[in-house]
Amino acid sequence: MGQLDWEGMGRDEQIEFLMDEYGEEIKRLIYTYVKDHPAAEDLTQEIFITIYLKLGSFAGKSSIRTWIYSVAINKCKDYLKSWHMRKITVQENIKELLKSSRRGPQDEVIEKLESEQLVDLVLKLAVPYREVILLYYYKHLSIKEVSEILGVSESTVKVRLHRGREKLRMPLEQMERGEVNG
Template structure:
């Protein structure tokens, strides 16, 4: 895991470096919660404002990435609890999360449809299950990193991953058999 040397530079340079390094990644993470590009951009800005304000309180007990992800997830949860979020209709479209790597155009269309169906089912999971699936499988974080980001034990992460996979098992079986899982 790469550690950034933030002690060697000034506060403004630190935030600029962190935004360059993690900005797009954080925005994609935020989008998986907000499911709206405009809201994701706004929340991402709020996250980096919080990072800027709290830079001096970063103790280095975890990686900078883990610390920023923790802030991001907390901001996302606050957003989901907000009055505005509860009153508005959200759209579900996260195609950029998945990329096709199959052979021909027909396979790419099929892959895209299958991926969208899987993502739709992941997004329908309750937040505790959705966030561990997204962090572990889509963000490729370790169980330890997911644990640190969410502020839960590693065993809780493992249990949530197991339960999430169980909830996704049937839709994935339908998909493997070539049946519509909608």
């Protein structure tokens, strides 16, 4: 995306453009945090309202995408701090997975279970490790972009990525050996 002519656009045009450009991407990012589609949709709306209200404060020190990601991640963190239903949602996802196991081929079920377990492992990481893994591996952002979004140094991002991978290593090796809890 090229540089926008912010002065030439009205605020309504700006937010409309940003929603078209980043709406789905932000909703997917939010879903990686909250793992609930209705909540992700509600948060996406809240985030774009916040962006609309704060457009005048965007200083251009980073890209607009980085700024929007920062707003979105901060909203997600606030939501997760106040949200005590996370374990229930994960349990519901596992129940849904088990229901599907009765309908599909066994290999497909095992693959889904392993995928769900990987997501669950990532979601169980402490927020500093979880967010760098989600942004780096799932959103394919560079270390520099992750650094800007989270407001930490690039070396901090690298350390958190390393430690996050280390925390995932043993459970992943157990999954590969077929030592699946269930």
